[in-house]
Amino acid sequence: MTFPATLVDLAGFIALLLWGTHMVQTGVQRAFGPRLKSILGHAMGDRFRAFLAGFGVTTLLQSSTATGLMVTGFAAEGLVDLVPALAAMLGANVGTTLIVQVFSLDIAALAPALVLVGVLMFRRDSSSQTHDLGRVMIGLGLMLLALHQLLDLLQDYEDAPSLRILLGSISTLPLLAVLIGAGLTWAAHSSVAVVLLIMSLAANGVVPPNSAFALVLGANLGTAINPLLEGASGADPAARRVPLGNLITRLAGIAIALVALQPIGRFMVTLQPDNALAVAYFHTLFNVATAALFFPVLGPLSRLLCRLLPDQAAADDPSRPRYLDPAARETPIVALGGAARETLRLADALETMLSGAREGLQSGDRRQMAETRRGDDVLDRLNLAIKSYLTSIDPDELGPHDHRRMNEILAFAMNLEQAGDVIDRQLLPHAAKRLKRGLALQPAQQDELLTLMDRLIANLRTAASLFMTEDPRAARLLADEKVVFRDAEANATQRHFGRLRTSSLITAQASALYLDLLRDMKQINSHIVAAAAYPVLERSGALLASRVAEGPA
Structure with a gap:
């Protein structure tokens, strides 16, 4: 097979992986979306409950971007304080790593069964929850199938000189790898799919472990950019506090990880010789460490964000109350x-x-x-x-x-x-x-x-x-x-x-x-x-x- 045909196959399997991820997210949102939003909103009273709520909701949605948009909406409407909102984002960042851990296991043989069960459930009444859960099962099956095909494809071409030249440049430039990972995740709107792709590359030796870890850092950066762009399109700068705070925590964590990438890389390879599993562990470890680092300092971070993005007079919003004077109570x-x-x-x-x-x-x-x-x-x-x-x-x-x-x-x-x-x-x-x-x-x-x-x-x-x-x-x-x-x-x-x-x-x-x-x-x-x-x-x-x-x- 020619190299252009291989690129088409590679792009097709990546697209299938992205589509499977999309089906999982939309299926969960349609089946449980209102309840998840309600749970998230009611659990934002303090930073500890907010962290757990962000973790739990994102574990089900498998999209920290979706959770980030909900939390940003709560904060922009003044329904929650900034500190719990930032804590919920730290929990969301950890929650999105769980499906990567699940897919790091050798469960590709379950793909046909998941698709079969999903299709049977999907063909039921379109208004039922069973229909939406069937969409989730189909998505999981497609993701497993796409990963299996990617592994086979990359195994056949892992020694191809053109592919080695294409990816070899990032081996010596970790910052370039971070930027590539961030760009891919921003375009795909899914850090899960990109991290799974990185695991496939690492499993076949296409990229060395340290470069794979740098790409994972970029994926974590890219997923923090989307809520900032999508959830803060309004005129009020205060609406950008939560996504900006999440981006700041990611940038700080990435900067620390890049400085210590060599010793971290040696530790991860020693801890887990399997490169694909090492990538999954690194992804989880990075988000847990970032959450532990910033959880105690969310108060100062919120005050900094309030100074950077002060409140301003809101435009005429038809949903904003005009005559409910608190002092009149x-x-x-x-x-x-x-x-x-x-x-x-x-x-x-x-x-x-x-x-x-x-x-x-x-x-x-x-x-x-x-x-x-x-x-x-x-x-x-x-x-x-x-x-x-x-x-x-x-x-x-x-x-x-x-x-x-x-x-x-x-x-x-x-x-x-x-x-x-x-x-x-x-x-x-x-x-x-x-x-x-x-x-x-x-x-x-x-x-x-x-x-x-x-x-x-x-x-x-x-x-x-x-x-x-x-x-x-x-x-x-x-x-x-x-x-x-x-x-x-x-x-x-x-x-x-x-x-x-x-x-x-x-x-x-x-x-x-x-x-x-x-x-x-x-x-x-x-x-x-x-x-x-x-x-x-x-x-x-x-x-x-x-x-x-x-x-x-």
């Missing part, structure tokens, strides 16, 4: 007024989502739908901020009226946030499914949907006004809209069934999608009515406990 009436003003911003954000969803239904613009879905993040963050603010008020300072008003604010915020969830998780995905599958709605169906969307927007504006005025007359009008919506859905459904009986142009998929959209809008309207009308009607005694008529069963 000492005066409940003022605090409740500020919370009510902040809650009205939820109505504005939901109206923006409804308007965007309407435009998406009308125009079929996928970009418009994707932009609209981001509005749910604004609702989630504002709702969380409002709940945290109100629950921090001393209940002993609140009178009966204050308690009632606080509960109304919480109910209004919760219902609007849930309405946003319906738009984000049901209505827009259904609309996107129509575009993806090329399903066409009849003009009459399109007009009915747009009319209902206009009615939703009008009801939301009524709810926002009612939330401030608490007028029982407006509450009755808004509550009647639930009946109107229920009747509109029932009539539209009957007309749709009539069209199905007389027309063969409506497919079963288009029919089911139209009915799903009707139900989604009805559910959104229910949350809007419950947000503002029900509390007022209940207080005035005009709300029945049940719609079921009294009488004998």
Whole structure:
């Protein structure tokens, strides 16, 4: 086989290794992502728990970059202190070395079985966790297969003069090896895949041990660059503190390791004669030693980062609270007024989502739908901020009226946030499914949907006004809209069934999608009515406990 063909094979197996790594990471994120993020967020109270949380989450995700982006987001939003965030990154750096240790074992024979089991699991219901875990199994199998093929390929060409010349230059220049390793990892977005590739090169004697160790140092540098570039694109310099702190710890550790590379190399070769295992051990030892070195000095490091990257006035972020004054919590009436003003911003954000969803239904613009879905993040963050603010008020300072008003604010915020969830998780995905599958709605169906969307927007504006005025007359009008919506859905459904009986142009998929959209809008309207009308009607005694008529069963 010619050398160009060999390079194609080498590139193909490396691509397969990267793709397997990607499948493992995405599979775990889809199966456990929200729970992992929740665990990570709740464990950031102190540096010890944060270190363990970073270690555990990264062990599952096998991506310190993904963990770094989550931690950076927590710190940028002010949800965690800087010291625990830096500790979580030290734990993440150690956690990402575990899969390298697993793959250093001779388990290549398991690759076909892993792929087979993964495919069987993957072909199950696409919404199930089994589907996502099947993706993980397939990824692990592909990684093992790619490593096995790389070992065979490199074994055949380990004495090729051109390959020796290509890699021989890094033997005498450890810094060059570090830069090459960093560049490969930055491009691949996976230190795991690059370290596994380095192990293959070392196992076949293509690179000497010290050069392999220098390449590993570069891989650790490259994986610290990605969060700095991807997680800190905002204008606030404070958002770059965590990734910059992680990069500083890596640079310091790499500088120390480069100075002592010769004695470290002799020690590692003596400890483990197998070059591939020596690379895996060095990777783990480097991250453990760096964590041990910097864990006691995270306080001074955080203060240095705060001086290097001071806070600055934030831009107009729609998800950032404006009226939740911490000092006002000492005066409940003022605090409740500020919370009510902040809650009205939820109505504005939901109206923006409804308007965007309407435009998406009308125009079929996928970009418009994707932009609209981001509005749910604004609702989630504002709702969380409002709940945290109100629950921090001393209940002993609140009178009966204050308690009632606080509960109304919480109910209004919760219902609007849930309405946003319906738009984000049901209505827009259904609309996107129509575009993806090329399903066409009849003009009459399109007009009915747009009319209902206009009615939703009008009801939301009524709810926002009612939330401030608490007028029982407006509450009755808004509550009647639930009946109107229920009747509109029932009539539209009957007309749709009539069209199905007389027309063969409506497919079963288009029919089911139209009915799903009707139900989604009805559910959104229910949350809007419950947000503002029900509390007022209940207080005035005009709300029945049940719609079921009294009488004998």
